[in-house]
Amino acid sequence: MxxxxxxxxxxxxxxxxxxxxxxxxxxxxxxxxxxxxxxxxxxxxxxxxxxxxxxxxxxxxxxxxxxxxxxxxxxxxxxxxxxxxxxxxxxxxxxxxxxxxxxxxxxxxxxxxxxxxxxxxxxxxxxxxxGILPGLSELFPIHEANRSFDTILNMEYSYIGRDRWTHNSAYDIAWGVGNIGKGEASIIYEQGKLKEVNLFTSGKTVQLPPPLGKRKLFPVFREELRDFVESRSIKNARVYGNNWGAWVSLATIAVRLLHWHGTQRQLHQSADLIVKAARRDLQDKMPGFMLHLTMQGTKNGQPMSLASTLYFEDTxxxxxxxxxxxxxxxxxxxxxxxxxxxxxxxxTEAFMNLFQQQKYTIIRKQDPDSTSPVKKAAI
Ligand SMILES: NC(=O)c1ccc[n+]([C@@H]2O[C@H](COP(=O)([O-])OP(=O)(O)OC[C@H]3O[C@@H](n4cnc5c(N)ncnc54)[C@H](OP(=O)(O)O)[C@@H]3O)[C@@H](O)[C@H]2O)c1
CATH class of the missing domain: 3.40.50.720 (NAD(P)-binding Rossmann-like Domain)
Structure with a gap:
């Protein structure tokens, strides 16, 4: 070397x-x-x-x-x-x-x-x-798709996280929230067609593995993942995200609805708000970040379904x-x-292997059995 x-x-x-x-x-x-x-x-x-x-x-x-x-x-x-x-x-x-x-x-x-x-x-x-979002948030589903599927019909993917955000990180969160629609859009793929949906009214309550449980998430699709979905011809794809914590969620909704992201001054103020909200959310709680993916498709000509989760606390x-x-x-x-x-x-495999060597574990429930009702619906 x-x-x-x-x-x-x-x-x-x-x-x-x-x-x-x-x-x-x-x-x-x-x-x-x-x-x-x-x-x-x-x-x-x-x-x-x-x-x-x-x-x-x-x-x-x-x-x-x-x-x-x-x-x-x-x-x-x-x-x-x-x-x-x-x-x-x-x-x-x-x-x-x-x-x-x-x-x-x-x-x-x-x-x-x-x-x-x-x-x-x-x-x-x-x-x-x-980083993790963006970064791992795209690498993870691509890696899981590559290792488990030849063709993919359906994909539903959720990410959610919390930490004591620094002003710098909070500024970028505020910028990201303000710029949904540019690079990160509220869209879904349905029967192979891209559809724009409303960020707030198209939210979904998703049942996530512990320690998250039931969470309200909102549709957000980064352009890198759109490239992936289109290159793999995935017919139905939905991606949902949110902050884990009521205060940061409220703060980001306010930033978006009240347009507190138009100038650097507003973004600095929004960042201050998010920093304070994150501290409130984290009182007596650990940070955490979860990526949770479900996919249905085929592997070696057989139906395949997968639920895959990556969770860690050290964001x-x-x-x-x-x-x-x-x-x-x-x-x-x-x-x-x-x-x-x-x-x-x-x-991506080499990247994810190096990542997992750092004591990060992907939990998979993989089911190649074609009698599963999930896969019957998917294929
Ligand atoms: N993709 C992801 O998942 C993800 C997650 C978290 C953060 N991030 C990004 O990572 C970046 C860093 O975030 P952070 O939370 O680590 O911030 P941070 O703790 O505030 O660290 C920023 C560092 O940059 C240095 N710095 C600031 N201004 C500088 C300048 N003008 N010239 C040279 N160095 C400067 C600071 O040191 P000095 O003050 O000594 O210069 C400090 O060491 C942000 O852009 C954030 O959005 C990405």
Whole structure:
């Protein structure tokens, strides 16, 4: 393996420090932490002398450029990604280094599309939206589909989570809620046809495995998953999501209905509201994030149905690990040149195996028996 330098801007933040931990434990690459402030002693101890620090402010061109000069791969964990936009991705491109982004700002993908051919010629790789939501939220159903099905007729998929969101993460949640309709839409697929539905009136009460139980979720379909559904010709597909916790749910409904997302000032105020709401939701409770998928179709010519669940409590650790795995796969030559959503990594199995090695377990109820009423209805 060629030793590379992986730079992590925001390496002392909630997501960044978990990415750093993974890279220290699981790789032998050089690690360069970046941020505006010097890491505190606990962070230095965590990095165990395996990493160095270089001050960087991503909003200052010279500083960002000097940091890029030191890296082969750059992970950007500084946010909010809706404010950062494509600034760091473009700096990485200019410096001919690979780029990884756990943030969920869809427009970066589209601005890199204009450079995709150039990136392929230069052998440059960008992996975007590679956290848990987005990121794992797309990789998980694709991985489950690939391993268990030849054809898929029906898919219903739910995700829900809670944590003590930082201002940066909350800002991006507010931006995401405000931008439903652009990149993430309230749509469903019915009999092979895409239908727009109302975000609020098309909500559904879904029975999820413990500890979630019955939850009211709302239809949200990210564009990466639409690509997947269309490429696999899935006839009926519904994706539902929500925050787990009454206060954050209420806060996001208010942000959406009252349009508190039009300006940066409003988004900062909405982020403050979400941070407070998340603290209330988390009083005496653990964080948690669940992905729950049901699919019906065929495998080897036989009917197949699957219920698959991934649940964990350490949402920031899982997010940082996803970004770090993408950087590791780039360093190991396992991702082709070009710009990709996490969902477009060709080797989803390798990604998910590395993820599961970090003590994350997928619970599956797989049923190849054609007498099941579920499958009779599906086939
Ligand atoms: N996809 C997912 O599932 C997911 C989940 C959670 C978070 N995220 C995304 O991950 C990003 C980070 O979130 P977080 O919760 O980890 O935030 P955080 O804890 O506030 O960390 C942000 C880090 O970025 C650094 N930073 C901030 N502004 C900077 C600047 N101008 N230049 C250089 N460094 C800067 C900060 O350090 P200094 O203050 O010292 O500069 C800090 O270390 C956000 O964009 C968030 O949306 C994605």
């Amino acid at each position: 060629i030793k590379t330098t992986i730079g992590i801007i925001g390496g002392c933040g909630q997501v960044g420090q978990k990415a750093v931990r993974y890279l220290i434990d699981e790789t032998s690459h050089n690690i360069l932490l970046g941020g505006r402030n010097t890491p505190d002693d606990s962070m230095k101890k965590q990095a165990q002398g395996r990493s160095s620090f270089m001050p960087v402010d991503i909003f200052q061109d010279k500083s960002l450029s000097a940091f890029c000069d030191e890296c082969d791969i750059l992970i950007n964990c500084a946010g909010p990604s809706a404010v950062v936009g494509d600034r760091v991705a473009m700096a990485a491109l200019k410096h001919n280094i690979h780029y990884v982004d756990p943030g969920g700002h869809n427009p970066i993908y589209h601005s890199l599309t204009a450079h995709n051919e150039e990136m392929k010629k230069k052998g440059l790789i960008s992996v975007l939206a590679v 920031y650790r899982a997010t940082g690990i996803c970004a770090a795995i993408a950087a590791r796969m780039i360093a190991e030559g396992n991702i082709p040149a070009g710009r990709h959503w996490a969902s477009q990594i060709p080797n």
